[in-house]
Amino acid sequence: MKLIRFQETHASLVDAYVLSEEQLRFTAHPSKSIPLCKAEPNRHAILGIENDRLVVYFALHEQEGVQPYSDNLKAILLRTLSTEYHELGKGYGKAAMQRLPEFVQLQFPHIDEIVLAVNVANEFARKLYTKFGYQDTGCRVMGSKGMLIVMSYPLEVPVKR
Template identity: 50%
Template sequence: MSVYLERYSDRYMSQIECYQLTDEQLQFTGSPVESIFVAKSDEDRYPILVLDDEEIVSYFVLHMNEGVTPYSNNQKAILLRTFSTDYRYQGRGYAKQSLLELPRFVKMNFPEITEVVLAVNVKNIAAQSLYLKCGFVDEGDRIMGSHGELIIMSNRVI
């Protein structure tokens, strides 16, 4: 497995349009196609592809500035949002590998950032467990989201 992270570019749109999420996954995340559309009109959103040999296996958005405000007071934090793994690639360790690679990627591409924050639904036990295994910390902060209560987690980028 040779996973690497790369900023989205339109040359990947045909693959993104084939990205598959189950109804269960869509309870907790948005589709990459929709989030790329939103990102095109928001300069603070950076769609990120997780690739294995040029195949998109996972996807997320890094959101700066106002996007982080509901989740952190840290002016040097970035929000990880819309994280998912294509259903066809689930269970192979791609999500874990991408999260372990994330601090290095953030440090290289956003050198001013000192923390990655995320919000995960309290009902999404599998994702919570994954985030904890990959260095995110639950410091007890909770907020209400559109689909229920969210746990705020953070990972310091050193």
Template identity: 50%
Template sequence: MHLERYSDLYESQIKHYQLTKEQLQFTGTPVESVLVSKDDEDYYPILVLDDEELVGYFVLHKREGVAPYSNNQKALLLRTFSTDYRHQGKGYAKQSLLVLPTFVKIHFPEINEIVLAVNVKNGAAQNLYLKCGFNDEGVRKMGSHGELIIMNLDLEESNAIK
């Protein structure tokens, strides 16, 4: 399993990526976010690949993406995080979050923090983020689909993640 920035080479797999109605309550589709990335130079679609098969997807968003959740100019927002439902339960989400700090340090060396917003109703995702080293410091925001918990991962301390 590895992470890779999106390229048109994976366009067909993006179009066939499958999410359940339950997943769509909390995340957007890769097709939608790839379109957004074409107009926003700070919006980076990231693929979770296993033997070149797309099993998961997320976006790393700089500047304006982070602004509603953090004042840190050196932070990235993790958004639209999902696992193709045909690959759920295989550990890909956890694996991708555990290799994310190294990926960010290589591809975005100026970044020192990853921030995310998770819906208060999405307990499974909250637990996963906590297990993977993200911190809940009690910050809450209202989002379009309800209250959000703002979590962060300090990349300068992430070497301690197991």
């Protein structure tokens, strides 16, 4: 699976992306997130592609997007992470989390921390984030879908190629 930035040529992949009602309890469909990314220059739509299929989606939000969760001006917020419903259980979410730090370092070299906010009721996601090194900051924020736990992943020295 490779991570790439959304381009208009990917629109048909987004149209075919399915999320269950349970998934929609905690996240938004890419069709709701991508217009926000187009409207805000600091918000970036990211696609996880495998065999020309969209299997994972998330957005990365700099500057004002991070402010409710961190005072670090060099942090980026991971938001609306999801795995396509028919691809659940195949390791794509784990692969995305594994590739994310290097992707951020290469695409956003000025960033030194990844921040996310996960719903307290979304135990599966919390365990996934913890497994990949995200730490609970102790900060709690009320979100539109309930109380959120703020987690952080500090980035190492940028990857050199």
